[in-house]
Amino acid sequence: MSALPDINDDLYIPQMGRIVETYPMTQREKYFRLELDRPLGHRPGQFVMVSIPGVGEAAISISCGPRDDSVLEMVVRHAGNVTGAMHRLEAGNYLGIRGPFGSGFHLEEFEGRDVLFVAGGLGLVPLRSLITPIMRHHERYGRIRLISGARTPAETLFRDELKAWNALPNVEVIELVDRTDQLPWDGEVGLVTAPIARLDLDPARTLVALCGPPVMYKFVLMELGMHHRIPREQIFVDLERRMKCGVGKCGHCQINSLYCCKDGPVFRYSTVAALPEALA
Ligand SMILES: Cc1cc2nc3c(=O)[nH]c(=O)nc-3n(C[C@H](O)[C@H](O)[C@H](O)COP(=O)(O)OP(=O)(O)OC[C@H]3O[C@@H](n4cnc5c(N)ncnc54)[C@H](O)[C@@H]3O)c2cc1C
Numbered sequence: 001m002s003a004l005p006d007i008n009d010d011l012y013i014p015q016m017g018r019i020v021e022t023y024p025m026t027q028r029e030k031y032f033r034l035e036l037d038r039p040l041g042h043r044p045g046q047f048v049m050v051s052i053p054g055v056g057e058a059a060i061s062i063s064c065g066p067r068d069d070s071v072l073e074m075v076v077r078h079a080g081n082v083t084g085a086m087h088r089l090e091a092g093n094y095l096g097i098r099g100p101f102g103s104g105f106h107l108e109e110f111e112g113r114d115v116l117f118v119a120g121g122l123g124l125v126p127l128r129s130l131i132t133p134i135m136r137h138h139e140r141y142g143r144i145r146l147i148s149g150a151r152t153p154a155e156t157l158f159r160d161e162l163k164a165w166n167a168l169p170n171v172e173v174i175e176l177v178d179r180t181d182q183l184p185w186d187g188e189v190g191l192v193t194a195p196i197a198r199l200d201l202d203p204a205r206t207l208v209a210l211c212g213p214p215v216m217y218k219f220v221l222m223e224l225g226m227h228h229r230i231p232r233e234q235i236f237v238d239l240e241r242r243m244k245c246g247v248g249k250c251g252h253c254q255i256n257s258l259y260c261c262k263d264g265p266v267f268r269y270s271t272v273a274a275l276p277e278a279l280a
């Protein structure tokens with residue numbers, strides 16, 4: 001009898017997660033806190049496949065740092081069938097959760113280094129899984145800078161956390177919006193690229209983690225290269241592609257020879273810089 005392939009059941013069979021807290025963060029995004037049957041055991045930057053029976057499945061980033069308990073935090077934008085159905089759920093309802101998937105960030109690589117985070121819009125959600133553990137032990141790191149941008153004040157996410165992080169001794173948080181709206185705004189107005197040139201970054205010590213809409217990458221990477229000469233292997237980009245299986249079988253998420261679900265979604269810029277489709 002031939003041996004069966006070594007299948008990690010967690011990747012194929014969903015466990016049920018009970019929603020213990022959910023609330024709208026903006027008009028389009030909703031926060032979810034789930035209690036799972038068992039801990040996910042994830043790395044920052046990984047994602048889960050979230051399913052609703054009879055509706056479908058969608059890739060959603062894990063927004064909390066690694067943790068020993070069975071809690072999972074996510075922020076979901078209403079985009080279509082699955083995410084729309086998720087927006088109609090409330091505390092006490094259940095979701096199917098497969099994963100964790102993807103490469104993610106290796107937290108230990110960041111220890112002792114200066115860190116720059118650049119988050120555009122919903123990009124703050126996956127980056128928060130790396131930001132939270134680094135901020136919790138900020139004394140283990142050098143200078144920590146976080147640039148977080150949104151289109152308008154009404155679309156900003158996790159503002160209380162951004163303020164609390166900014167109050168830590170070796171941390172600077174720069175908040176920006178593209179344009180103001182009716183809400184009060186005490187941050188800067190402009191694109192996330194604007195403050196990069198003025199930062200005092202040490203290219204030998206600094207690691208950069210970047211996540212945002214596709215258009216953001218090209219300009220942020222240009223600023224980092226032009227003004228700071230940060231080596232490409234010290235820059236991590238978190239890339240989103242449409243996904244189905246999440247385990248490198250269906251080809252939906254392929255970028256040239258790489259599978260975003262398995263090799264990413266976090267890549268070193270040095271790995272993807274030469275791939276024409278990666279940052280297009
Ligand atoms: C690794 C990864 C992490 C993600 N993390 C999050 C997250 O934390 N929060 C969140 O809200 N969303 C996240 N997404 C995007 C999310 O997976 C899609 O918005 C979701 O699959 C849409 O499913 P749906 O059934 O609601 O929409 P559908 O009914 O399938 O589609 C609705 C519309 O969205 C478009 N669409 C579907 N999937 C994508 C996609 N991946 N990229 C761009 N457009 C798409 C379709 O073309 C269509 O126009 C992530 C995606 C990936 C690949």
Ligand code: FES
Nearest residue numbers: 244246250251261
């Ligand atoms: S989602 Fe199927 S190969 Fe990546």
